[in-house]
Amino acid sequence: MSNRRVARILREVAELLELEDVAFKPRAYRRAAEAVESCATDVDELVREGRLGELPGVGKAISEKIEEIVHTGRLAYHDELRKKLPVDLYALTQVEGIGVRTAKRLYEGLGVRNVADLERAAREGKIRRLPGMGERSEARILRGLAEVRGTEDRILLWYALNTARALCRKLEDTGLFTRLAYAGSLRRGRATVGDVDLLGVSSQPEQAARAFVELPEVGQVLARGGKRASVRLSEGLQVDLRLVPESSFGAAMQYFTGSKEHNVRLRERAVGRGLKLNEYGLFDETGAAVAGSDEEGIYSQLGLLYVPPELREDQGEIQAAERGDLPELVQTRDILGDLHLHTNWSDGEVTMEEIARAARQRGFRYIAITDHFLFSETVGGVTADDLRRQLDEVARLNEELDGFHILSGVEANILADGGLDVPRELLRRLDLVIGSVHSRFRTAKKVMTERLLRAVDDEAMDVLGHPTGRLIGERAAYEADWDEVFSRAAKTGTALEINANPQRLDLRSGLVRRAVEAGARLIIGTDAHAEPHLDFMELGVVTARRGWAQAKHVLNTLSVEGLLAARKRGRS
Numbered sequence: 342m343s344n345r346r347v348a349r350i351l352r353e354v355a356e357l358l359e360l361e362d363v364a365f366k367p368r369a370y371r372r373a374a375e376a377v378e379s380c381a382t383d384v385d386e387l388v389r390e391g392r393l394g395e396l397p398g399v400g401k402a403i404s405e406k407i408e409e410i411v412h413t414g415r416l417a418y419h420d421e422l423r424k425k426l427p428v429d430l431y432a433l434t435q436v437e438g439i440g441v442r443t444a445k446r447l448y449e450g451l452g453v454r455n456v457a458d459l460e461r462a463a464r465e466g467k468i469r470r471l472p473g474m475g476e477r478s479e480a481r482i483l484r485g486l487a488e489v490r491g492t493e494d495r496i497l498l499w500y501a502l503n504t505a506r507a508l509c510r511k512l513e514d515t516g517l518f519t520r521l522a523y524a525g526s527l528r529r530g531r532a533t534v535g536d537v538d539l540l541g542v543s544s545q546p547e548q549a550a551r552a553f554v555e556l557p558e559v560g561q562v563l564a565r566g567g568k569r570a571s572v573r574l575s576e577g578l579q580v581d582l583r584l585v586p587e588s589s590f591g592a593a594m595q596y597f598t599g600s601k602e603h604n605v606r607l608r609e610r611a612v613g614r615g616l617k618l619n620e621y622g623l624f625d626e627t628g629a630a631v632a633g634s635d636e637e638g639i640y641s642q643l644g645l646l647y648v649p650p651e652l653r654e655d656q657g658e659i660q661a662a663e664r665g666d667l668p669e670l671v672q673t674r675d676i677l678g679d680l681h682l683h684t685n686w687s688d689g690e691v692t693m694e695e696i697a698r699a700a701r702q703r704g705f706r707y708i709a710i711t712d713h714f715l716f717s718e719t720v721g722g723v724t725a726d727d728l729r730r731q732l733d734e735v736a737r738l739n740e741e742l743d744g745f746h747i748l749s750g751v752e753a754n755i756l757a758d759g760g761l762d763v764p765r766e767l768l769r770r771l772d773l774v775i776g777s778v779h780s781r782f783r784t785a786k787k788v789m790t791e792r793l794l795r796a797v798d799d800e801a802m803d804v805l806g807h808p809t810g811r812l813i814g815e816r817a818a819y820e821a822d823w824d825e826v827f828s829r830a831a832k833t834g835t836a837l838e839i840n841a842n843p844q845r846l847d848l849r850s851g852l853v854r855r856a857v858e859a860g861a862r863l864i865i866g867t868d869a870h871a872e873p874h875l876d877f878m879e880l881g882v883v884t885a886r887r888g889w890a891q892a893k894h895v896l897n898t899l900s901v902e903g904l905l906a907a908r909k910r911g912r913s
């Protein structure tokens with residue numbers, strides 16, 4: 342039983358209790374959920390050793406509930422509460438625009454029990470007719486549905502990316518492949534991935550396919566033909582390999598990269614020009630191939646600029662490619678520094694010097710140390726005194742690390758009223774102040790919007806950290822009027838973070854695009870708590886690219902001097 346699953350049940354109990362307007366209890370369950378979630382030890386172990394009482398905020402009553410979950414996999418009290426609202430609350434509240442109260446309204450008004458019911462009701466235009474809902478809420482739910490669809494069986498981009506790369510390296514080492522690459526939503530950089538599609542070219546396709554199914558990572562061979570094989574890895578991920586002729590490699594990459602919607606548009610465009618596009622190539626009326634070995638040839642024969650995979654979602658990219666004004670998307674090599682890092686002064690694993698040296702080794706020119714300000718004993722954080730001592734340590738290290746720059750900073754907590762919890766005098770002395778919401782996620786949209794607007798208005802807060810609070814597969818984004826937040830951020834010069842942690846990728850790409858359109862500026866931070874996390878930067882960049890962001894929109898593409906001048910407190 343993972344901590345995450347236990348926390349999920351406790352949190353649902355809190356939500357169900359809230360619906361009944363029970364006082365205090367929901368908070369107790371929510372606090373317990375947070376304690377379980379942020380606890381580094383497996384809850385199974387705590388139960389075995391009788392140490393549940395060590396979790397802050399977990400009293401005897403909730404301890405017993407946790408034991409029941411660990412022993413039986415469920416909680417009778419939870420089941421009983423659910424009888425009153427017999428819906429898949431967890432899946433429904435993953436959809437942006439749906440909180441517990443809305444789920445209840447949808448169930449009572451329309452009998453919506455699960456995501457499939459929800460989708461049907463939204464498509465049939467029934468949701469807008471419910472009291473308190475309207476066309477806008479319905480449209481938002483439809484957009485939310487598009488985002489969560491299928492995420493249940495999907496895995497995080499970071500894991501899929503590393504697995505695909507490792508497999509490709511091993512296959513390349515066999516010497517049997519002249520070309521090999523991954524396609525699909527993995528190549529488009531979606532935050533979660535269903536399965537992995539590999540495409541290869543080999544002069545000995547039979548041996549190449551055999552080498553693939555015989556990889557030690559393979560748990561089960563699902564299908565096998567001369568030019569295709571499909572396997573499930575021991576860890577569960579499905580991987581398909583297709584072997585294609587060299588002359589079709591580009592067409593196959595284009596076809597299997599998708600998205601479906603993008604490809605439909607592209608095929609229509611081909612037909613309009615008397616051509617035929619499929620996974621084998623682009624052909625004229627006589628059946629002669631006019632392109633196929635590379636993707637660039639296909640786009641150019643269709644009168645389009647090459648469309649980067651991250652943009653292939655039928656969101657206006659084909660029209661832009663036709664007009665010749667696709668954005669020059671930000672790239673990983675444009676990023677000169679990481680602006681969101683934790684050290685062992687708070688809940689990170691490394692010293693300031695270690696993370697600085699690791700960042701320099703990766704080619705960064707600067708970093709900002711942004712430890713958590715002490716918030717709760719569970720998570721741990723720096724105190725005002727610690728921050729003062731950190732300033733001295735930063736100064737000392739900056740002398741030592743010639744040519745590399747450490748910025749002092751903090752990740753302050755945005756309190757329920759939108760204020761920051763770090764003393765003003767300190768905020769003024771630090772180089773970079775990130776403000777993040779770490780508590781009270783479940784509030785009404787209006788309340789959350791006001792809270793964020795007040796934080797964005799704070800002249801001391803340079804960056805709004807992981808703005809929507811989502812944790813993929815675990816916690817939905819909280820609701821706020823994002824367009825209002827973005828336009829206020831643009832006006833005040835507050836940067837919005839794209840948090841590159843694989844489970845966050847927050848802002849997500851759809852919101853990145855709206856933020857950029859509103860004129861707001863971005864930073865990308867890894868939120869590293871250990872050295873390897875610095876590599877997450879790539880994911881943040883992919884998310885920025887999916888949101889059509891260019892280097893000029895991202896502040897950490899600037900030199901350290903440029904950054905200090907461009908951050909909110911550097912202006913004016």
Ligand SMILES: [Zn+2]
Binds near residue numbers: 752777806807
């Ligand atoms: Zn945070």
Ligand SMILES: [Zn+2]
Binds near residue numbers: 681683752868
């Ligand atoms: Zn953080």
